[in-house]
Every structure is written in structure tokens, then in C-alpha cells.
Amino acid sequence: MKIYHIDRESWxxxxxxxxxxxxxxxxxxxxxxxxxxxLDKGQMPDLTGTDTRLSPKALVFPKSEIMMTFSTDPxxxxxxxxxxxxxEYPKRAVIGIRPYDARALQILKMNYDNGxxxxxxxxxxxxxxxxxxxxVNSPSSTDFSTSCGTGPxxxxxxxxxxVAAGEEGDFYAKILTDKGDAWAKAAGFSKEAGxxxxxxxxxxxxxxxxxxxxxxxxxxxxxxxxxxxxxxDHWENTAFACxxxxxxxxxxxxxxCFDIQDENFxxxxxxxxxxxxxxxxxxxxxxxxxxxxxxxxxxxxxxxMHKLKYFADKYGEGIMCVGCGRxxxxxxxxxxxxxxxxTMNK
Amino acid sequence: MINPYVPYPVTIDDIQVATEDKSLKTFRFVFKNPxxxxxxxxxxxxxxxxxxxxxxxxxxxxxxxxxxxxxxxFTVFKTGKVTQYLHSMKxxxxxxxxxxxxxxxxxxxxxxxxxxxxxxxxxFTTLRSSIxxxxxxxxxxxxxxxxxxxxxxxxxxxxxxxxxVEWEKRDDIRMHLTVDSEAPxxxxxxxxxxAVTEKxxxxxxxxxxxxxxxxxxxxxxxxxxxxxLGYKHDHIIMSLENRMKCGIGMCGRCNxxxxxxxxxxxxxxxxxxxxxxxxx
Ligand SMILES: Cc1cc2nc3c(=O)[nH]c(=O)nc-3n(C[C@H](O)[C@H](O)[C@H](O)COP(=O)(O)OP(=O)(O)OC[C@H]3O[C@@H](n4cnc5c(N)ncnc54)[C@H](O)[C@@H]3O)c2cc1C
Ligand code: SF4
Ligand code: SF4
Ligand code: FES
Numbered sequence: 373m374k375i376y377h378i379d380r381e382s383w384x385x386x387x388x389x390x391x392x393x394x395x396x397x398x399x400x401x402x403x404x405x406x407x408x409x410x411l412d413k414g415q416m417p418d419l420t421g422t423d424t425r426l427s428p429k430a431l432v433f434p435k436s437e438i439m440m441t442f443s444t445d446p447x448x449x450x451x452x453x454x455x456x457x458x459x460e461y462p463k464r465a466v467i468g469i470r471p472y473d474a475r476a477l478q479i480l481k482m483n484y485d486n487g488x489x490x491x492x493x494x495x496x497x498x499x500x501x502x503x504x505x506x507x508v509n510s511p512s513s514t515d516f517s518t519s520c521g522t523g524p525x526x527x528x529x530x531x532x533x534x535v536a537a538g539e540e541g542d543f544y545a546k547i548l549t550d551k552g553d554a555w556a557k558a559a560g561f562s563k564e565a566g567x568x569x570x571x572x573x574x575x576x577x578x579x580x581x582x583x584x585x586x587x588x589x590x591x592x593x594x595x596x597x598x599x600x601x602x603x604x605d606h607w608e609n610t611a612f613a614c615x616x617x618x619x620x621x622x623x624x625x626x627x628x629c630f631d632i633q634d635e636n637f638x639x640x641x642x643x644x645x646x647x648x649x650x651x652x653x654x655x656x657x658x659x660x661x662x663x664x665x666x667x668x669x670x671x672x673x674x675x676x677m678h679k680l681k682y683f684a685d686k687y688g689e690g691i692m693c694v695g696c697g698r699x700x701x702x703x704x705x706x707x708x709x710x711x712x713x714x715t716m717n718k
Numbered sequence: 719m720i721n722p723y724v725p726y727p728v729t730i731d732d733i734q735v736a737t738e739d740k741s742l743k744t745f746r747f748v749f750k751n752p753x754x755x756x757x758x759x760x761x762x763x764x765x766x767x768x769x770x771x772x773x774x775x776x777x778x779x780x781x782x783x784x785x786x787x788x789x790x791x792f793t794v795f796k797t798g799k800v801t802q803y804l805h806s807m808k809x810x811x812x813x814x815x816x817x818x819x820x821x822x823x824x825x826x827x828x829x830x831x832x833x834x835x836x837x838x839x840x841x842f843t844t845l846r847s848s849i850x851x852x853x854x855x856x857x858x859x860x861x862x863x864x865x866x867x868x869x870x871x872x873x874x875x876x877x878x879x880x881x882x883v884e885w886e887k888r889d890d891i892r893m894h895l896t897v898d899s900e901a902p903x904x905x906x907x908x909x910x911x912x913a914v915t916e917k918x919x920x921x922x923x924x925x926x927x928x929x930x931x932x933x934x935x936x937x938x939x940x941x942x943x944x945x946x947l948g949y950k951h952d953h954i955i956m957s958l959e960n961r962m963k964c965g966i967g968m969c970g971r972c973n974x975x976x977x978x979x980x981x982x983x984x985x986x987x988x989x990x991x992x993x994x995x996x997x998x
Contacts, residue, residue: 439723442771452771452812453727453750488981489722489966496719598975602995629970632723632963636772643723643771648969655971656961656997659797662934664960664997674973674997682976 373547375573376556377565380541386559387416390465393558394502397431398467399424408466417467419536422512423696427625428473431466432497433480438642439493439632445639454643459493461500465555468506472515472694474529475522476625477503479694482687483628493645502555504545505530509580514697516586516710521690524584525577532556535573544569588713590691593680601681602673606715611672613705618649620699620707621675626692629655650674676712722966725769725814726754728790733809736793738874742840743805744781744793747815758818760784761825762848763957763985766817767965768792768804776800777962777980780818781843783850785857790815793843793877819965820984823848823929823955831925832862836940838869838911838932842877844957845931849885858890865920869896869911869936873904894918912939922948929955941988954988958998974998 378386387396391413398417400409405425411417440454477498484494508515508524517523527533531552535544544565547553593601621627631648634641648655651671657663665671683692693709700708728747736742749755760766760780767775782791796805807813823844833852837845845868852861866885870876876895886893886906896907896914907914911932920926928949930940937956944954960972960979967981975994977983 444772452814454725454769454771454814456721456724483968483970486967486981489968490719491723491968492719492721598994602975628968630963631969632775634772634774641772648971650970658959658961659801670997677975677995678970678973682973686976 373549373553374556375547375565375569376545376561377537377563377569378543378545378561382561382563383541383543384416386561387467388414390555390559393463394465394555395462396465396467408469411467419468419506422508422510422515423470423473423698425698425702426623427476427696427698428466428469429477429480429625429627431464431501432477432494433484433628433630433647435647437493437645439645440643442641442643443639444636444641448639457642459496461496463502464500465502465504467504468534469503469530470508470696471505471524471526471528471530471533472517472520472522472696473625474503474505475526476529476694476696478529479626479689479692480628482689502532502551503530504532504534504552504555507533507535507576507580509536509576511580511584512697514586514700515584515695516588516697517695518581518584519587519589520693520695522694523577524580525573535576544573546573586695586697586710588695588710588717590680590684590713590717592717593713594684598677598681598685601716602677604716607673608669610712610715611669611707614651614668614672614707615705616651616653616668616671617704618651619702619704621649621651622647623698623702624693625696625698626679626694650678672707676709676716679709680713680716723816723964725767725775725816726758727751727812728815730807730809730811730813731789733807736877737840738872742793742795742877744791744877745804746782746789746791747813748789750812755788755790758790758815760790760818761822762851763822763844764818764820765844765965765984766790766792766815766819767962768794768800769814769816770800770803770807771814773803774800775816775963775965776804777819777959777965779841779844779847779957781846783847783854785851785854793840795840816965820980821982823957823985828927829860830862831927832920832923833864834919834926834928835864835866835868836911836915836919836928836930836932837867838936839871839875840877841931841933841957841959842868845929846878846881848929849891850881853885853888853891862925863920864891865894865918866891867894867896867911867915867918869898869907869914871898873897873901892918910939911936912943915940916943916946919944919947922950922953924953927953927955929957931957951989951992952987956986956988956991957984958986958991959984960998
């Protein structure tokens with residue numbers, strides 16, 4: 373597929389043109405952090421940060437989402453009958469998502485389209501998006517994406533890969549899919565990059581990958597049995613500092629667990645899907661009061677066993693972590709998945 | 719794309735108090751939309767999410783048998799938010815059912831085999847479904863001997879009493895009913911389920927499978943009995959109950975290791991369970 377060279381002026385114009393056809397979404401600065409937001413007319417995505425504080429998963433898996441509506445009014449002929457909430461999924465282009473985050477959303481998709489069932493809320497939102505990713509030229513110190521089957525230039529989850537090309541704010545835009553091609557057409561990009569561009573991108577990719585010094589290994593985890601890893605005697609120790617606050621699960625782009633709750637407003641109501649966290653006791657509490665994960669360390673163990681073993685065994689597509697480093701940076705107790713992985717991999 | 723979260727609307731057709739302490743009620747539902755019953759076609763051992771708008775959803779084993787048409791039946795213990803509300807509902811009210819969900823007892827494997835069913839307390843629901851299904855004249859020939867050990871604290875705590883009495887009289891099923899201690903007019907066994915199992919269970923063989931459902935304490939003491947009788951772990955079948963929400967393998971809360979109890983289960987052999995963390 374084609375690679376375009378986009379200078380600063382064509383970039384601004386192109387985004388405006390594509391905004392006629394697509395709802396644009398991109399990172400926006402919020403105090404000291406960044407978050408993915410729908411861009412206002414004329415607003416440019418702020419591509420100066422490496423990562424958003426929360427991952428972009430809310431684009432396909434909102435923190436709280438109405439699934440169904442109902443009435444409990446006995447005079448309503450549809451009393452107590454659940455209705456699918458009316459939703460629109462406008463065509464969206466997500467500009468500036470990082471390659472490993474886009475890969476993370478593919479991992480979520482494995483969960484939400486499991487062969488037997490499809491979650492329409494997730495899948496409709498996902499299908500409506502064209503992922504215009506931005507390669508990471510200067511990885512952060514907590515980036516260990518290259519050991520997680522992805523990386524700063526990973527193309528797997530993307531429709532277009534943007535590579536910042538130089539001082540002037542120019543980009544190379546590598547078109548990866550038909551969806552990406554359609555977006556580039558809508559943006560009116562047409563100037564193809566010179567013939568040496570592939571070599572240049574390869575070189576930048578190599579430099580970025582080499583700049584990542586943080587690595588994890590899970591070769592031994594793969595070979596050990598679930599029970600060997602689960603019953604290992606280090607868990608209480610390993611999880612000792614964890615206060616089960618759940619920050620890691622909310623910040624993580626691959627944590628997919630959710631809760632379902634009803635909310636009533638008089639005789640009207642909604643059934644909603646909310647982010648949930650395996651770090652809470654309520655997550656697994658039975659009606660009888662029995663809780664299979666009664667103790668804090670058992671919940672911490674669940675998070676890491678899920679990411680590094682259960683998922684890997686179940687799907688055969690590596691671990692359920694893309695190495696973005698968010699949980700490492702945001703954990704108030706300095707729990708570091710890289711260290712836990714090392715302990716498990718001994 | 720079919721939305722797997724939207725329940726079928728049903729009408730409550732009948733409600734019966736199921737036990738003397740009134741903590742369990744049996745609900746019969748009929749589907750409001752013609753065609754939904756067909757879509758809900760299920761096998762014995764599966765469960766469904768009972769859905770009450772404004773209250774929430776609860777996973778409950780299907781107690782009716784696939785051979786019974788025109789309604790579906792569930793027996794529910796009153797414990798928390800949703801079950802308490804359900805117990806206050808009336809015949810004629812509308813609610814929802816989502817399913818059928820999960821796997822079922824391995825009926826293909828069980829063809830031509832002897833079956834020992836061991837149930838305790840109110841975990842007898844999907845066992846009732848199974849017995850009813852096997853005893854259907856169309857199906858009875860597909861299975862060998864059927865033994866049922868079923869125990870409760872008192873005679874009044876046994877579910878589906880009328881049927882138990884009926885089955886007791888038949889010669890194509892051996893019923894071994896028991897209560898914890900002597901009770902007036904009780905002519906069957908007295909003692910805990912594991913002890914009665916030890917006395918009455920058929921010897922283990924390649925052609926004999928045990929299905930065990932009950933409270934954790936019963937399971938704990940029944941498994942050693944079965945082992946003593948020579949039952950191999952791949953001939954012992956169990957149904958697990960973990961907290962659930964979605965019931966379709968997505969919300970992530972019901973796992974034991976990599977298995978999701980809602981979708982890969984709730985039915986597992988002891989062999990399979992032995993390989994997973996004991997988080998149930
Ligand atoms: C496969 C399966 C089959 C079951 N079959 C039966 C049955 O035939 N009869 C019966 O009486 N009970 C059955 N249960 C248990 C029943 O689901 C719980 O007692 C019920 O969910 C409690 O709901 P609550 O709202 O009253 O309790 P609360 O404690 O208020 O629970 C709130 C919510 O948590 C969840 N929850 C709580 N406890 C459980 C639990 N043990 N299992 C699953 N989810 C839970 C539910 O979503 C529930 O709505 C079964 C459970 C499973 C998993
Ligand atoms: S690992 Fe850290 S961020 Fe995650 S729950 Fe524990 S303390 Fe909170
Ligand atoms: S586990 Fe941590 S490093 Fe891995 S994807 Fe989630 S937030 Fe990123
Ligand atoms: S109940 Fe949601 S994954 Fe099992």
C-alpha cells in the first residue's frame with residue numbers, strides 16, 4: 373500500500389477535510405495529562421504526549437454505557453420489557469492512538485467476540501473506527517511493548533501508521549488497510565513519499581525499538597502449569613503492598629471486566645454496563661456470603677495470572693499486556709508487572 | 719448481530735412455595751412472544767439469567783426438562799436483592815429470561831451408561847430436569863440404571879416432593895431419599911447424603927457415571943466416598959456456581975483459572991476441576 377508524505381499545512385487541511393466525513397477523536401491535554409476526546413470543529417489532536425493517562429479503551433468500552441431501557445409502570449403495555457437502547461455509531465477516525473494501544477483493543481476484541489457470542493456495543497463501536505496510529509519515536513522508560521508481541525511501530529491494530537518525519541511537523545502516513553485508504557482519500561492526501569521512505573521508516577523503527585531497555589520474559593511461565601504458578605508460595609509476599617485500589621485495571625488498555633447494573637428513575641430505568649475490577653471483593657462475592665477470593669492477595673494474583681497465564685494459554689496469542697507501562701506508572705504501591713512476571717518466570 | 723444481553727419477555731404463569739420454611743419458590747414462566755420458546759431450546763444442566771428490570775439478573779439452573787413444553791421452570795432460594803424481589807412477585811407479572819446459558823451434563827457420553835445422581839439441599843434443580851428428561855419414554859432406553867441419592871435436612875425441605883413420591887414407585891429408577899434425622903411418617907433413609915451414598919451407590923465401572931450437585935459441605939464428604947467406591951475422576955461430574963453477571967463469557971468474574979464457569983461450565987468433570995485453582 374501507499375505511503376504519503378504530509379507536510380504541516382496539508383495535515384491541518386487534511387484533518388479538516390476528513391472531519392467532513394468522520395468524527396475525529398484524538399488526545400487532548402487535560403492539566404498534566406492527556407485523554408482521548410471527540411475533537412471540536414477545527415480542534416487539532418495534541419500529539420505531544422507519549423501516552424494518555426487512561427488508555428483509549430473507553431472509545432470501544434465506555435466507563436459506563438446504557439445497554440437497555442425499560443419501564444416499570446404497570447400502565448405501560450411494555451412494562452418490564454427490556455428494549456435495546458438506541459445508539460448511533462458514526463464513522464470515526466481516531467488520530468494519534470499509539471500502536472500498542474491499538475493492539476490492546478484487538479485483544480479486547482478477542483473477549484467481546486468469543487465465537488459463541490458477540491457484544492454488539494463493543495463491536496459496533498470498534499467497527500466504526502478507523503485507527504490512525506502514531507508511531508512512538510521516543511519510548512518512555514516504562515515502555516516494554518517490544519517484549520509483549522507489539523511495539524512502538526506495530527501495525528497490527530492500525531489502519532494507518534503515522535510516523536513523525538522531522539522537525540517541521542511532517543508525517544509519513546503508511547496506509548495499511550482499505551479503511552485507512554478511505555480516510556486518507558477523505559483527507560485528500562496525495563503526495564507520495566520518496567522511494568527511500570520505507571528504508572527510513574525501518575531505520576526509525578529500529579532506533580525506537582532499541583531505545584526500549586525494559587524487557588520481560590515469560591518463557592518459563594508458558595511451560596509451567598496453571599496450578600504450579602497459582603499455588604507458588606510467593607503470592608502473599610508479592611501482593612503485600614497492593615491495596616486493591618483498582619487503578620491498574622482502570623488504566624489498563626487490555627483489562628476488559630465489567631459489571632451490569634440497573635438504575636431506576638421513577639418508573640423508567642436503564643440497564644448499564646460499567647467498568648469493573650477484579651481487585652474488589654464484591655467482584656466474586658456469592659449471595660451466600662462465601663467469597664472464592666476473600667483475601668487481597670488472591671485478587672492481585674488473579675490479575676497477574678489472568679494476564680500472564682490464563683489468557684496466554686487460552687488464546688495462544690501471547691500475554692494480555694501490551695507493555696504500555698500505565699499500571700507501573702500509576703500504581704500507588706509500586707506494584708510492577710515486570711517484577712511480578714520475573715518472579716513468576718523463575 | 720444478535721444482542722445476547724436482551725432477555726426474552728416472559729409472564730409468570732405459576733408460583734409454588736417449594737419448601738416448608740418458604741425460603742424456596744418454584745416459578746413457571748411462559749414466553750410472551752411466539753417463537754421465543756423455540757429459540758430458548760435447552761438441554762438438562764444449562765442455566766438462564768432471570769432478569770427483573772430495575773433489580774438485576776440472577777443465574778439460575780433450569781429445573782424444567784427439555785421434554786416439558788409450553789413453559790420453563792426455576793426454583794429459587796431467597797437470599798439477596800434480586801431473589802428477594804422475585805419472591806415478592808405475583809402470577810401474571812412480566813419479567814425476562816436470557817439463555818439458555820452454559821454447557822450441560824454430557825448426554826452424549828452418558829448414552830448407554832448407568833447414572834448415579836447425588837443431590838443435596840436445593841441444588842436439585844438441574845438434577846430434576848435431568849431425571850425428568852431421562853424418564854421420558856422416548857429417552858429412557860438411552861440410559862442404563864438410574865440411581866438417585868437425594869438428601870435434605872427434613873422431609874419438608876425436599877424439592878419436588880410429589881414427583882419424588884411418584885419416581886419412588888417406578889421400577890426404572892432407584893430412589894434413595896434421605897433426611898438428616900428421624901422424622902414422623904418418614905419411611906426412607908435417615909442420615910447425611912455421603913453416608914447414604916456409601917450404602918446404596920452402585921459399584922464403580924467404566925459404564926457408570928456420577929453427577930454430584932449440592933452444598934460445598936456435601937460435595938466435600940461425598941467425593942471421598944465415590945473415590946472409595948472406585949469412581950474415577952473423569953466419571954464424576956459436577957456443576958459449579960460462581961458469581962456471574964454476563965453469563966456469556968465476557969464480564970470476567972466467574973473464572974476458575976482459564977475456564978469461565980458461565981460459558982466453559984458450569985458442568986465439569988472432577989478431572990477438569992482438579993487442574994484448576996479452587997476459586998469457587
Ligand atoms: C450456574 C448457576 C446456577 C444456579 N442455580 C440456582 C438455582 O437453581 N436456584 C437458586 O436459588 N440459586 C441458584 N444459583 C445461585 C443464585 O444465582 C444466587 O443465589 C443469586 O444470584 C443471588 O442473587 P441476589 O440478587 O438475591 O443476591 P445478592 O447477594 O444481592 O447478589 C447480587 C448479584 O450478585 C450476583 N450473585 C450473587 N450471588 C451469586 C451466586 N452464588 N451465583 C451467581 N451470581 C451471584 C447476581 O448477579 C446477583 O444479582 C445459581 C448460580 C449459578 C452460578
Ligand atoms: S496493583 Fe497497584 S494500582 Fe493495582 S490495585 Fe494494587 S495498589 Fe492499586
Ligand atoms: S498490564 Fe500494565 S503495562 Fe500491561 S497493558 Fe495493562 S496497563 Fe499496560
Ligand atoms: S459471568 Fe461474565 S464471564 Fe462468566
